[in-house]
Amino acid sequence: MKDVPNLFGSMVFNDAVMQARLPKDIYKALKKTMTEGTHLELDVANVVANAMKDWAVEKGATHYTHWFQPMTGVTAEKHDSFISPQKDGRVIMEFSGKELIKGEPDASSFPSGGLRATFEARGYTVWDLTSYAFIKDGTLYIPTAFCSYSGEALDKKTPLLRSMEALDKQAMRILRLFGNKDAKRVITTVGPEQEYFLIDKEVYLKRPDLIYTGRTLFGARPPKGQEMEDHYFGNIKPRVAAFMKELEEELWKLGVPAKTKHNEVAPAQHELAPVFGTTNIATDHNQLTMELLKSIANKHGLTCLLHEKPFAGVNGSGKHNNWSISTDTGVNLLEPGDTPYENAQFLLFLVAVIKAVDEYQDLLRVSVASAGNDHRLGANEAPPAIVSMFLGDELTQLLEAIENGTAYQGKEKHQMEIGVTVLPHFPKDTTDRNRTSPFAFTGNKFEFRMLGSAFSIAGPNIVLNTAVAEVLREFADVLENSEDFKGDLTKLIQKTISEHKRIIFNGNNYSEEWVQEAKRRGLSNLKTTVDALPAFVSQKSIDLFTRHHVFTETEIHSRYEILLENYSKTLHIEALTMIDMVKKGIIPACVSYQNEELQLLNSKKACGSSFDCTLEEQLVDKLSRLSSRLVKKLEELENTLLESKSQSDALSVARFYRDKVFVAMSELRLIVDELETVVAKKYWPYPTYAEILYSV
Ligand code: ADP
């Protein structure tokens, strides 16, 4: 085994490297810029850039890139080499402060949702000093934010950083009210658990649907799926283990603290979780993790599927966003405390999150909406599309007691007086038993479980941070003007519980009763992406994001357009892929098999009358009937696609895709899946579910 502590972060220009390689005053100036967000002077940047380049070249790098996170959901990079030609025909390796701080990629080919008129195609990238530079595949990567020349964010990092600032500002107001003098900053922390499928690459390459859309568009149920429940935490096969080992090593080199790995519920499904970190760094790390999952799988003759639902009827993949709030001194503000004061503070932050999730449930739903995730949310396997919170029975009873001013009956009876008594200890392991909740309190953090596996975690955290910042702002406004802090604090906590407890649900979120109950409580149930997205452009959403300078109104509208377009485009590509597979693969298979059976039938009949031809006749009959229906449904899908062009605005187009195209696709799939069970194996053009799921 390699020396892990030495391996870890060996490709990262981290604090230790900076301290070792930068002159003291430069290091100090850089740190100041990092912690206080002040402007980085060019002379400082020049020294840093040069040190970075020397370090990178020593490690074999020849290029640098401004690495950014456009609205495509994947990262983007353009590589420039360090070479600088000299008069004598040779080159030297150079990297300036200007090149480090700012890049100017052509922005015109990234989604902007109409933000950037074509005449103003320029965008620029700026170094995010809070995220370390690193070397991957011979290139120095500089994590950057991506903006248009007029200053609008074109990426996911900029608004995420803004949302963290918003939360910092409001949470600090609260901490000051509680007399906290140590903390200089409040950050949010995230640990994302990443699910994925791993299949054999040869098999993958035989499925155009997997190649073009990331999911299977056809496929009859395999004889064995996940019903034996023998895969979860099962022992890891050697080929997968070798892949995981290399993946971990590469992640560690890049400073990604990969910690946990195991098999998941479905065959071929696995999970990876890191140790949590600051939200924007955890976001960068999760993007890197998704990239490496794919590239390293490839090296092992495997393919990693990050789609939320690669296989119908088999568990999909999600991402659990474990989230908490912490001071820069490392105090977790969602950890119940040991003193009455800490407890009061904990309760205030707790009810702030409860209120934020209730008030902005629609926006949280928006933040996890995509065509891929529509196959999971509400599909009886993942959390439903209804946002609710799990607190566990003990904590829920405690909040009830506080609300009503009654005694809390834990192990012993306990009169709760906020700011005076200590919270009774509620056992952590009784929290979160059922795991069906979309948003669960797990002892000292919340776990937001609605994210799809392919998501950037930026979006959900932008909403979460901003919503909580807004509630903390409201709380601080009340309490800063209070003349009776303890009394008003108690009232505020009681009022918040009473007004927002409808969002708390500790039962089985997958049950039909919950859907009815949630309706009675007035909670939203936005079943599809198209149902959810309009909430993003509501006045409430615009007020929230503009107040905290996370998005401008223009940015919201542009993102809304991008999300809608993305949904429609995804379905469009899926429909085209289906049509292509049916025409080029499925129909020829049906024809060949029918032909074979017909020939046999004819030969038998030509031989004389004594043979029984039931089998051939039934087969040919069934194939003919299914083939006719196939052609009809194929035509319907093609016509529906043509019709989609008559829709005008992005929302109507998306609705059309959901109501018409998706339905036509499902009907076509039904027939193909039935055909798959009839047509002989040697004619069927694509690997079956069983062949894919058990390919490794
Ligand atoms: P599980 O959800 O499977 O029970 P754990 O509770 O151990 O697993 O943790 C899951 C994830 O939560 C890990 O990535 C872990 O680092 C992260 N986590 C733990 N504490 C925090 C925190 N304070 N803030 C954010 N994430 C956290």
Ligand code: MG
């Ligand atoms: Mg978890």
